[in-house]
Every structure is written in structure tokens, then in C-alpha cells.
Amino acid sequence: MTTTGKSRSGAEGGESRGNVDRYTPADIEKKWQTKWEADGIYQAPDHVEGKENYFSLVMFPYPSGDIHMGHWFQYSGSDAYARFKRMQGYNVLHPQGFDSFGLPAENAAIERGADPREWTYSNIENSRRQFREMGASYDWSRELVTSDPDYYKWNQYWFLQFYKNGLAYRENGQANWCPKDQTTLANEQVKDGACERCGTAVTRRAMPQWFFAITKYADELLEMDSLDWPEKIKTMQRNWIGRSTGTTIGFDVSEFAPGEKIETFTTRIDTVFGVTFVVLAPEHPLIEKLTQPDHKAAVDAYVENAARETEIDRTSTEREKTGVATGAHCINPLNGERIPVLVGDYVLASYGTGAVMGVPAHDARDFVFAKKYDLEIRVVVSPPDWDGREFEDAWIPAGTQVNSGEFNGMSSIDGKEAIADKIESNGWGTRTITYHLRDWLISRQRYWGTPIPIVYCDDCGTVPVPEHELPVRLPDKVRFDSDGRSPLTKDTSFLNTECPDCGKPAKRETDTLDTFVCSSWYHLRFASPNPDEDPLEVDQVSAWVPVAAYQGGAEHAVMHLLYSRFFNKALRDLKFVEFDEPYTKLTNQGMLTKDGGKISKRSNPLPPDPVVEKHGADTLRCYLMFLGPWDQGGDWSDSGINGIKRWLSRIWDVAQRDKSKLGASGSEDAERGLARIAHATTQRVLADMDVFKFNTSIAALMEFTTALMRSYESGDVSAASWRAGIDRLLLHTAPLAPHIAEELWQRTGHTGSIHLELNPAFDESLIAMDTITLAVQVQGKLRDQIEVPADIAQDAAIEAAKEAPNVMRHLEGMLIVKEIYVPGRLINIVVRPA
RNA sequence: GCCGAAGUGGCGGAAUGGCAGACGCGAUGGAUUCAAAAUCCAUUGGGGUAACACCCGUGUGGGUUCGACUCCCACCUUCGGCACCA
Known part of the structure; x- marks a missing residue:
């Protein structure tokens, strides 16, 4: 038999392997991409006899111009998973589309004079090409583009359904404002007081805005036991919703504002006898009424200053707490004491009642505030061994009620209940639950989004656009001025319309919808892509949704993933869908970095196209999946990719060896040895692929590849079992490196696509x-x-x-x-x- | 500050109570070549030995166990999230 050295020599190699060419990805990848598409092998019919449906969805991209390396990482893994599930015998729906509304298109327009639509659609074209080059198994017949009127029409439709059912409303209030992007933002889109998108410090601005009533679902959104999601994401959602139970209690101020009370919320009603002041947020409506003439100048200045400050300044925990007295006093209903009312910006208007009762002895923030303004610090919950000395810090834990009238001696845990009972029975307040979660602010003062289908009429007021008039189309060829305002506010042909009710001239709403509205229900449209007259076809939706496996980045934990859950529940209550949750299982791919840092076009570039050109799509796909566990991300390095290229070349080589060199039967030992590793490989690969551990799947396949080479070279195995081993290797490689697997499948004499085959089985008794x-x-x-x-x-x-x-x-x-x-x-x- | 994840050779990582370092990169030596590239073979945690033996080794310190990378406690570092939420 040939030794390794000999079989590699030019003359003999050609003979033993039959004029095998070198592995050249460029020669085969495009060919198969075209063929797969022409044959439509990845199209998912709604029902296939004998197959269970499986919706494997990956978060669709914003078409910013390029499918970057991070996208490759995300989409290679999710595609391999979908392919694997297909080979498990499922009827798999794996669609792709584009989340194509959003600010970058407008910024391109403003900065470079590009037309947002042209810019977006040419990016989409480019992205489609790159997805194709990746060899991804998308069902392109279901592609959706959210900036297409036949998609955003349904955003408008949902908005109207929500509006009719009290889930969408317009309210004048303080909104987060990004001065750079010139738009308001939802709470979820403000990170560290800065605009999530551009990083500019967010300010507050009073303006009427549209909201979705997500808080109505706060409690239901907290129920996540049925979700097979990473615990981390569930925790983030729980924290974001931020449910806390406490008591609202009113402090009478009728001495200064007849009939008025300051409502405060506290989780520590057991400390109510220790209230020595009350602080109002600078935006609190009672400030004007309460401020005494000799304090007015100071209060006005303070409030004005607070309004000017950015969220970053306002919410910094570092900075010193400040406040100013109003001159007014209020009454603590529990003990009848008269205590000062101040204004302080450490109190947030947006949480609770926008006012807090100050209990310096038992709240760290109140403590420093009281120290600074020399306010009384009265202990009402005693630490276990307290000797009556003054506190050096607030005592937060439970203790024994002191200085608390009839409640003295009680544990503060019991005190909390007893005091709440007393407050409720006297009508001074009620037990209350508050949430950190705010209603979802959906208005954007931007052009490139879904127009909100509302008309304002002088006579009829706010009038929804009738459903049969949808979509309200976004006008084309708009003008962008340097003032940064949305072109819609100046486009008279868009702005001026007739009132749907009375027919008189009226104005259109010029705000557009937050783009997260688009992604809140796109999975439903993928399942039901075609209806014209209805948003969805119930049968199609129920055939596919809830999504069995959803993949995407953890950065969407409290934005997209929360909005989408809310949307699902709202649509359920409006009888459009029947299930409670949109995504049954969620897997977060980790982040791909380069040299430990974020990959960025400018400072740390890593364009995929040159890599594809040099090594091929299969190599890049596998390399990204080999870097480490998919859900932990990885760090790119140029050097390692050769290892994968070598592996694929070895498959290329071994699969095409001339099996006629092997006999009809092999030695018993060699046969059993080959069977053992073949079946063990299958066992490992099936288990690992199912949990997104592509790295160890590839490692197993590398070992198997080596074993197949050795078996061949030893000459001790039968042609049949060696051949079967090659088939097995190719089948397991198919989800990871679809082109080379398909090419070799054909070259080894199979007809039909390898991607329509099933995973091989394994027999545990052969592994032993x-x-x-x-x-x-x-x-x-x-x-x-x-x-x-x-x-x-x-x-x-x-x-x-x-x-x-x-x-x-x-x-x-x-x-x-x-x-x-x-x-x-x-x-x-x-x-x-x- | 709070919550969460992680820390293993020169590097990416594997092993989740049972032989630490699978698989790959890199490196070293060899084969092939006029030469190089490519490819193939061998070695590759540290110390120690002629070779064995043996000793050390999974961020640090303690604990549980016959046995710990793995479980528990404390700490350090890194990354992610939240952060005046009353």
C-alpha cells in the first residue's frame, strides 16, 4: 500500500486520486449559489407531509452599506443551525429581510446629499449580494423590506388598531431629546444619559408625543418562566421593568395651595415617622403654587437650570445633591408634623409621583441631602445594638420601630404592614406598585420612517386615517434643510390634507414611528408574507409562530425583545394571534472583536470581502464558527484561518481518492475502528450543533477527516465502509461549509442536493x-x-x-x-x- | 455602588465531580523541492531524568471530597448590563 510520502508524490498522487484538482473555492461557490437559488431548495412551504415545521429566525440587519464581519459571524452560525435543523428532518423556515428605515439614511442625505431611498435600496442590493456570497440558506421568496409601502402600511394598520383600543395615545410631556439627531427617543434608547445611536447627551423637551401603552403589560411581561432564553436577558428585562411594591402617601399642603396634597411613593413606609422634609422634582406641577414669594427667584433659577441640564448631568450618581427651599410646608399625616418642602433634582419627575418623602436616617440619598442642608435626621428604625448615638450613615436594613408612635417596639418588617394598614384605613394613601418601565415613546421627528396615520383637524381634533386609505405614503424627493428639521414638516403636499371626518382642510401628523415598531412583528410577516387586504393569514401564522429558535445580539435585551413581546401580547388581545410569546427559544451570539476591540470601519476595520476572495466563503464561515463557542463571541486573528482552509482542502482531497484502491473487505479491527469513530463523530456533532457549539463540532469533524485519511492509507478498510465514512463526513460538513459539501457530494456520485439529505444516524453499540x-x-x-x-x-x-x-x-x-x-x-x- | 458572565500552554480554545490542555494556530525538527511556497510526518505546559521515576501546574487564599478547572466561602482582575427607581 502507498505510504504517505509516496501517495503525495506528483506522479503517484495523480494516479491514486485520479487527476484531482486543487480546492479552489472560487470555482465552485458561485456555481452552487446560483443553482440553489434556481432550484429554490431553501423555500419553505407552509406544510410538508410528514415534517414538523421549525421557524429558525435570526435578527435581520439594518442595511448600512456592508454586511460586515460581525454580520458574517452572526449569520454564518444561524445559517448553519437552520441547515442542521433541516437535516434533522424539520421543514425549516429561515427567512431574511432588511430593517431599512432609520436615521443613517437621512444622515447620508444630510451629509452627502444622497437620497435616503436610493441610498437605502442600493445598500440592500449590496447586502443581498453579500448574503448570497455567504451561501446562506434563506428563503428569499419571503424577503421583506420594512421601508416598502406594503410593509409599513401594516405598521400603520397596527398603530390604528392600538389607537382604537387605547393602546396608542398622544400626550404632552417631557421627552428625551437628542439634539444631534433632532428627535425624541424612547427611554430604552437612552444609554448613560446619551443617545443610544450617536452618543450625544440627551436633553429634555416638552412636546406632544405618541406612546404605546406597554406599561399595561408590565406584569405580564415579567412572566418569563416559559421562555427558553438566556437568564441574563430575562434578568435585564426584569430589571428594566423594575416592579417595586410600596405605598403612596399624600402630604397635605392646603395651607399654601388649597385642597392640594403632595403625593409621594415609598417602599419604606415603615420609616414614615422619620420624614423631616419632602422633595419635589424640578418638573413637579405643584412647584409654582407652593413657592413662596421670597423664594420664587431662587426656585425659578433652580428649575430653569435643571431644565437645561443634560440627562448625563442629571442622573450622575457622582455629583452632589442640590436643592432649594420653596418656603412652603406640608403635614405628615401620621404625626401631624409640619415639615419643609424643597425642590431637588435628585428626584426624578418620571418615576413614582415625582416627589419623595425625605427620610435621611434611612435613605442614603436623603442622608447626604439632609447633611448638606442641615435638615433633621431622625432615627425611626433602630439597628439591633443602637445606643442612641447620631448616625454616620443612613441605616437601610430592617430594625425595630422607634419614635414611631403606636408602632414603637414593632419590627420594621411588621411596621411596614401595620403602618400601611393605618394609612389605607384613614384614606391618607394606598399600597401601590410602581414600575421603572415607561410607556414606549414611538414618535420620531424624522423623515425616513413610517408616517403615523393621524390627521389633525381644527374642528374634529385628532382623527385616525381610515384603514382603506393606508398606506399613508412617505413622499419622495424631499428637501433636507440645514435646520435639521424633518422634511415632512415642510412638505406641503404631504402636510396638507382633508379631514377624513368632515372633509375640511387639515394637517397630517409629521412624526414617524420608531423603527422598533417594524421589528416588533416582522417574524409574523415572514410567516405570512403575501396578504394584501389583511395584515396576516391566521393559518400561515399558526403554522410557524411562535419562533422556535431566535438568534441575535444581547444588545436588544430591553429594546427589540421587550417591544416585540409587548406587541405580541397586544396583538393577542386584539385577536390577531393566539399565542402569548413571539420567541420560544433565544440564543445570543457573542460579539466578534479584533485585537480585543470593537470592529469599526474607521478605527479597526475588518472587511469580509477580501477574506472571501482569498479563502472562500466556506472557509470564512467555518473559521468564524471555530473561534470559540458561538454564544461567547470571539476575537479575530488572521493567522488561524489557514487551519480551516487546510481542513477543507484535506476533505477535498480525501473525498476524491480513488476507492478502487481499496478492497471489497477490510480487516476486522480496521473496520470496527472506522465504524467507531464514524458513529462517535455523529454522536458528538448532533449534540453540539443542537446547542450552537460549532467549534467542537468542527473539531470532531477534523478528527474524523484525519481518521478517514489514515484508514485509506492503511488500506485495511473496505471500499464500502470508507465510502460510507466519506458520505458521513460530507453530510456533517454540509451545514457548516455548504458549497464544498455540495460539490463533493456531486463528485462522489450522488444526485440531488446534499442540503436536502438527512443527518446520518449513529449506533451507540458501535461506539463502545x-x-x-x-x-x-x-x-x-x-x-x-x-x-x-x-x-x-x-x-x-x-x-x-x-x-x-x-x-x-x-x-x-x-x-x-x-x-x-x-x-x-x-x-x-x-x-x-x- | 448593584446585578451578571468570565479568568486554563506562546495564542484561540477543550474538558462542568473522575487521566487538564481535545481540536486548531504558532513554533521546532524532519520528508519532498535546484530552491521556495504548498503539502506530509514528528515534537511542543513548566521543572527534572540518559530514559524512567518524581515534583509543580486551570487568577489568589481557604474549604468540601477518595478525587476539584468543575461545587462552597472570601478576595483580585477583565468584560457586559443597570445605576440618585425613593
Whole structure:
């Protein structure tokens, strides 16, 4: 038989492997991409006899120009998973589309004079090309583009349904404003007080805005037990919703504002006897009424200053707490005390009631505030060993009620309930639940989005556009001025319309919808892509949704993923869908970095196209999946990619060897050895692929590839079992490296696409070994190894272990205390000196 | 500050109570070549030995266990999230 060296030599190699060409990805990848598309092999019919439907969805991209390396990482893994599920025998829906509304298109317009529509659609064209080059198995017949009127029409439709059912409303209030992007933002889109998109410090601005009533679902959104999601994401959602139970209590101010009370919310009603002041947020409506003439100048200045400050300044925990007295006082209903009312910007208008009762002894913030303004610090919950001395810090934990009238001596845990009871029975307040979650602000003062289908009429007021008039189309060829305002506010042909009710001239709403509205229901449209007259076809939706496996980045934890859940619940209550949750299982791909840092076009570039050109799409796909566990991300390095290229080349080589060099039957040992690794490989790959562990799947396949080469070179295996091994290798490689697997599948004489085949099965009995190696430890330290029959009994194994030479040495002069036998793995002999 | 994840060779990582370092990169030596590239073979945690033996080794310190990368406690570092939420 040929030795390795000989089989590699030019003359013989050609002979033994039959004029095999070198692995050149460029020669095969485009060919298969075209063929797959022409044959429509990835199109998912709504029903296939004998197959279960499986919706594997990956978050669709914003078409910013390029499918970058991070996208490759995300989409290679999710595509491999969808392909794997298809080969598991499921009827898999794996669609793709474009989340194509959004600010970058407008910024391109403003900065470069590009037309947002042209800019967007040419980017989409480019992205489609790149997706194709990736060899992704998308069902392109279901592609959706959210900036197409036949998609955003339904955004408008949903808005109208929500509006009719009290889930969409317009309200004048303080909104987060990004001065750079010239638009308001939802709370979720403000990170560290800055615009999530551009990083500009967010300010507050009072203006009427549209909201979706997500808070109505706050409690239901907290129920996540049924979701197979990463715990981390669930925790983030729970924290964001931020449910806290407490008591609202009113502090009478009728002395200064007849009939008025300051409502405050507290989770620590047990400390209410320790209230020595009340602080209002600078935006609190009662400030004007309460401020006394001699304090007015100071209060006005303070409030004005607070309004000017950015969210970053306002919410910094570092900065000193400030406040100013109003001159007014209020009454603590529990003890009738008269206490000062101040204004302070550490109190947030947007949370609770916008006013807090100040209990410096038992709240860290109130404590520093009281110290600074020399306000009384009265202990009402005593620490266990308190000697009556002044506090150096607020005491937050529970304790014993003191200075609390009739509640003295009670534990503060009981006090909390007893005091709340008293407050409720006297009508001073009520037990209340508050949430950090705010209603979803959906108005954007931008052009490139879904127009909100509302008309304002002088006579009829706010009038929804009738459904049959949808879509309200976004005008084309608009003008962008340097003032940064949305072109819609100046486009008279858009702006001026007739009132749907009375027919008189009226004005259109010029705000557009937050683009997260588009992604809140796109999975439904993928399932039901075609209806014209209705948003969805119920049968199609129920055939596919909820999404069985959803993949995407963790950065969407409290934005897209929360909005989408809300949308689902709202649509359920409006009888459009029947299920409670949109995405059953969620997997977060990790982040791909380069040199440990974020990949960025400017500072840390890593364009995929040159890599594809040099190594091919299959190599890049596999390399990205080989970097590490997919859900943990990875760090790109140029050097490692050769290893994957070598592996694929070895597959290319081994699969095309001339099997006629092998005999009709092989040696028993070699046959069993090959069967063992073949079946063991399948076992490993099936288990790992199912949990997105592509890296270890590839490692298993690399080992199998080597084993196949060795079997061939040894010449001891039959042509048939070697051939079967090659098939198995190709089938497992298919989801990871679809082009080379398909090419070799054809070259090895199969007809039909490998991607329509099923995963091979494995037989556990073939994986089992006849003889096994047992590790033998003495005192838990490895001392020797013994070869024993796999079915050896415990006693026999231990006897054999004691006879191993190196074990004997360590047993000498020792008394055996204990013998531990782990079947198939090891023996541990515990001894002590005799 | 709070919550969460992670820390393993020169590097990416594997092993989740049972032989640490699978697989790959890189490196070293060899084969092939006029030469190089490519490819193939071998070695590759540290110390130690002629070779064995043996000792050390999964961020640090303690603990549980016959046995710990794995479980528990404390700490350090890195990354992610939240952060005046009353």
C-alpha cells in the first residue's frame, strides 16, 4: 500500500486520486449559489407531509452599506443551525429581510446629499449580494423590506388598531431629546444619559408625543418562566421593568395651595415617622403654587437650570445633591408634623409621583441631602445594638420601630404592614406598585420612517386615517434643510390634507414611528408574507409562530425583545394571534472583536470581502464558527484561518481518492475502528450543533477527516465502509461549509442536493470499545493505566489495578483504606501507612 | 455602588465531580523541492531524568471530597448590563 510520502508524490498522487484538482473555492461557490437559488431548495412551504415545521429566525440587519464581519459571524452560525435543523428532518423556515428605515439614511442625505431611498435600496442590493456570497440558506421568496409601502402600511394598520383600543395615545410631556439627531427617543434608547445611536447627551423637551401603552403589560411581561432564553436577558428585562411594591402617601399642603396634597411613593413606609422634609422634582406641577414669594427667584433659577441640564448631568450618581427651599410646608399625616418642602433634582419627575418623602436616617440619598442642608435626621428604625448615638450613615436594613408612635417596639418588617394598614384605613394613601418601565415613546421627528396615520383637524381634533386609505405614503424627493428639521414638516403636499371626518382642510401628523415598531412583528410577516387586504393569514401564522429558535445580539435585551413581546401580547388581545410569546427559544451570539476591540470601519476595520476572495466563503464561515463557542463571541486573528482552509482542502482531497484502491473487505479491527469513530463523530456533532457549539463540532469533524485519511492509507478498510465514512463526513460538513459539501457530494456520485439529505444516524453499540484504558490513581494521583475488557467487573478491575507496576510501588508498605471504582474511567486506591 | 458572565500552554480554545490542555494556530525538527511556497510526518505546559521515576501546574487564599478547572466561602482582575427607581 502507498505510504504517505509516496501517495503525495506528483506522479503517484495523480494516479491514486485520479487527476484531482486543487480546492479552489472560487470555482465552485458561485456555481452552487446560483443553482440553489434556481432550484429554490431553501423555500419553505407552509406544510410538508410528514415534517414538523421549525421557524429558525435570526435578527435581520439594518442595511448600512456592508454586511460586515460581525454580520458574517452572526449569520454564518444561524445559517448553519437552520441547515442542521433541516437535516434533522424539520421543514425549516429561515427567512431574511432588511430593517431599512432609520436615521443613517437621512444622515447620508444630510451629509452627502444622497437620497435616503436610493441610498437605502442600493445598500440592500449590496447586502443581498453579500448574503448570497455567504451561501446562506434563506428563503428569499419571503424577503421583506420594512421601508416598502406594503410593509409599513401594516405598521400603520397596527398603530390604528392600538389607537382604537387605547393602546396608542398622544400626550404632552417631557421627552428625551437628542439634539444631534433632532428627535425624541424612547427611554430604552437612552444609554448613560446619551443617545443610544450617536452618543450625544440627551436633553429634555416638552412636546406632544405618541406612546404605546406597554406599561399595561408590565406584569405580564415579567412572566418569563416559559421562555427558553438566556437568564441574563430575562434578568435585564426584569430589571428594566423594575416592579417595586410600596405605598403612596399624600402630604397635605392646603395651607399654601388649597385642597392640594403632595403625593409621594415609598417602599419604606415603615420609616414614615422619620420624614423631616419632602422633595419635589424640578418638573413637579405643584412647584409654582407652593413657592413662596421670597423664594420664587431662587426656585425659578433652580428649575430653569435643571431644565437645561443634560440627562448625563442629571442622573450622575457622582455629583452632589442640590436643592432649594420653596418656603412652603406640608403635614405628615401620621404625626401631624409640619415639615419643609424643597425642590431637588435628585428626584426624578418620571418615576413614582415625582416627589419623595425625605427620610435621611434611612435613605442614603436623603442622608447626604439632609447633611448638606442641615435638615433633621431622625432615627425611626433602630439597628439591633443602637445606643442612641447620631448616625454616620443612613441605616437601610430592617430594625425595630422607634419614635414611631403606636408602632414603637414593632419590627420594621411588621411596621411596614401595620403602618400601611393605618394609612389605607384613614384614606391618607394606598399600597401601590410602581414600575421603572415607561410607556414606549414611538414618535420620531424624522423623515425616513413610517408616517403615523393621524390627521389633525381644527374642528374634529385628532382623527385616525381610515384603514382603506393606508398606506399613508412617505413622499419622495424631499428637501433636507440645514435646520435639521424633518422634511415632512415642510412638505406641503404631504402636510396638507382633508379631514377624513368632515372633509375640511387639515394637517397630517409629521412624526414617524420608531423603527422598533417594524421589528416588533416582522417574524409574523415572514410567516405570512403575501396578504394584501389583511395584515396576516391566521393559518400561515399558526403554522410557524411562535419562533422556535431566535438568534441575535444581547444588545436588544430591553429594546427589540421587550417591544416585540409587548406587541405580541397586544396583538393577542386584539385577536390577531393566539399565542402569548413571539420567541420560544433565544440564543445570543457573542460579539466578534479584533485585537480585543470593537470592529469599526474607521478605527479597526475588518472587511469580509477580501477574506472571501482569498479563502472562500466556506472557509470564512467555518473559521468564524471555530473561534470559540458561538454564544461567547470571539476575537479575530488572521493567522488561524489557514487551519480551516487546510481542513477543507484535506476533505477535498480525501473525498476524491480513488476507492478502487481499496478492497471489497477490510480487516476486522480496521473496520470496527472506522465504524467507531464514524458513529462517535455523529454522536458528538448532533449534540453540539443542537446547542450552537460549532467549534467542537468542527473539531470532531477534523478528527474524523484525519481518521478517514489514515484508514485509506492503511488500506485495511473496505471500499464500502470508507465510502460510507466519506458520505458521513460530507453530510456533517454540509451545514457548516455548504458549497464544498455540495460539490463533493456531486463528485462522489450522488444526485440531488446534499442540503436536502438527512443527518446520518449513529449506533451507540458501535461506539463502545472492547477494551478500555482505566486510569489508576493512588491517593487521587495518577500512577498508572491499565488495559482491561470493557465489561470488566469491579473486583477484577481493582485486582488488575493493584498489579500495575507503578501502582504496586505506591502501595508498598501501605494499608488500603478504600477503593473507588468509576466504571469505564478510573480506579482510585486510598491508602495510609501500615 | 448593584446585578451578571468570565479568568486554563506562546495564542484561540477543550474538558462542568473522575487521566487538564481535545481540536486548531504558532513554533521546532524532519520528508519532498535546484530552491521556495504548498503539502506530509514528528515534537511542543513548566521543572527534572540518559530514559524512567518524581515534583509543580486551570487568577489568589481557604474549604468540601477518595478525587476539584468543575461545587462552597472570601478576595483580585477583565468584560457586559443597570445605576440618585425613593
